[in-house]
Amino acid sequence: MKKVSVIIPAFNEEENIDRLVEELNLYFKEEVRFSTEIIFVNDGSSDATMEKLKTARHTYYSYKIIGFSRNFGSHAALRAGILQAKGDYITFMYADLQDPLSLVSELFEEIESKRVDIAWAFRSKTSAGTTEKLFSSAYAALMRKYAIPNFPKKGFDIVxxxxxxKNCLDHNVENNSSIFIQILSLGFKQSGITYEKQERILGKSKWTISKKIKLLIDSFVAFSFAPIRLVSFIGIAFFVLGICWSAYIIYRKFMYDDLASGWPALLSILMVGFGVTNICLGIIAEYLWRTLDASRKRPVFVIDEIVEKAFELELEERLIISDK
Structure with a gap:
């Protein structure tokens, strides 16, 4: 029987842990087509998430709880889970249960029937607000145009x-990067299904504006040369503009001599020029910083502790109790 590893990152999700474990037990009690390994990754939570995961009754699946020393981010949590996964297939789920657990079985069937190496779950419908939808649409459009041509128009969270x-990802653990785009860019045979993303019932989403902006920057700097190419285009454009403006000034001076000199025009030119220069330097600095960060070879995540228990042991315990 094949095994599926389900990685679930959690950051300050104490409100959802009881419901999450209950749903996992209910679902995988009935699933007999494959055995299941759940890998919980506590991403440096400051609440009782770790304690609740340890004391919860994990009954119908093997499980492993990985605790980070601090918050490293969801993508680092997913990478840690992949390194620890032992399953034939690996997938992601989230503690808020906005993505139905049935996706695990559907993706398993998709990957087995189509004989592919990667199966995606694309969102056909989501309960996200207008701002989040606009961000997702703009992000997808930019990624398709400048980075990954086969980036899906609809968003995805599950694969x-x-x-x-897994072996490719384990040998290329990237910092300041998107694991989803890394998987998408590997080039293996891929397929996909669609689903409707549900509303969050408990807790507050940790997907903040700052994290969205970081993902946007990381995605472009890690997978596209578009930002650095933009710097060149801006430089060329302003060079041509400067030549044209200089030619115009010289023409007016010799033909009409009617241009009054003054500091407002000079100040405007300086402000625009320095502004563009600083933007360009900022883009270049992003690349330089990531090069420096990679050369230091600092860990993408630091594991504080690992709690592990196999389903077979749990099953033996239940049999002993029932005999008594």
Whole structure:
């Protein structure tokens, strides 16, 4: 029987842990097509998330709880889970249960029937607000145009992949990067299904504006040369503009001599020029910083502790109790 590893990152999700474990037990009690390994990754939570995960009754699946020393971000949590995963196939789920657990079985069927290495779950409908939808649409459009041509128009949060893909990811643990785009860009055979993303019932989303902006920057700097190419285009444009403006000034001076000199025009030119220069330097600095960060070879995440228990042991305990 094949095994599926389900990685669930959690950051300050104490309100959702009881419901999450209950739903996991109910669902995987009935699933007999594959065995299940759940890998919870506590991403440096400051609440009782870790304690609740430890004391919860994990009954119908093997489980592993990975605790980070501090908050490293959801993508680092997913990478840590992939390194620890032992399943034939690996997928992601989230503690808020906005993505139905049935996706695990659907993706398993998709990857087995289509004989692909990667199966995506694309959102056909979401309960997100207008601002978030606009951000997602703009992000997808920019990624398709400047980075990954096969980036889906609809958003995605869930993917299942084979050991072949896991090995590639384990040998290329990237910092300041998007694991989803990394998987998408590997080039293995891929397929996909669609689903409707549900509303969050408990707790507050940790997907803040600052994290969205960081993802946007990370995605472009890590997977596209568009920002650095933009710097060149801006430089060329202003060079041509400067030549044209200089030619115009010289023409007016010799033909009409009617241009009055003054500091407002000079100040405007300086402000625009320095503004563009600083923007360009900022883009270049992003690349330089990531090069420096990679050369330091600092860990993408630091594991504080790991709690592990196999389903077979739990099953033996239940049999002993029932005999008594």
């Amino acid at each position: 299942m992949f084979s050991k072949k893909v």
